[in-house]
Amino acid sequence: MNIEIRTDKNIQNNDRLISYVRAELNQEFQRHSERITHFSVHLSDENGVKGGDDDIKCMIEARPAGLKPVVVNHKAHNVDTAFHGAMERLKRSLEHVFEKRENPRGGPLEYADGDKDVIDDEEDEVL
Numbered sequence: 001m002n003i004e005i006r007t008d009k010n011i012q013n014n015d016r017l018i019s020y021v022r023a024e025l026n027q028e029f030q031r032h033s034e035r036i037t038h039f040s041v042h043l044s045d046e047n048g049v050k051g052g053d054d055d056i057k058c059m060i061e062a063r064p065a066g067l068k069p070v071v072v073n074h075k076a077h078n079v080d081t082a083f084h085g086a087m088e089r090l091k092r093s094l095e096h097v098f099e100k101r102e103n104p105r106g107g108p109l110e111y112a113d114g115d116k117d118v119i120d121d122e123e124d125e126v127l
Contacts, residue, residue: 010045038063058082
């Protein structure tokens, strides 16, 4: 599983941030490690030095093997909250994608009433 981390000029990209993001992604998506080939994490500060509420944006793109990429975004007041919010959204999105792939039509159909084994003999009579 390849993990790529990018930041804009307003967020300092250092070894501590890189190792933290990689450890969190590996821990959270460990059970899907065979299904996901690549993660791309982009962190940006939309207001720059101005500050403001919810101006840190985290975008995570995951590339499941054999499927289209899944992209999520989350905005928050700091890098950690933005990253964890995006990671939770990605987790829900990937579980949905994997569930749809495993059960394309939602599983086997069930009858609305419990009388599925009862045959009505009156309908079979010929007049």
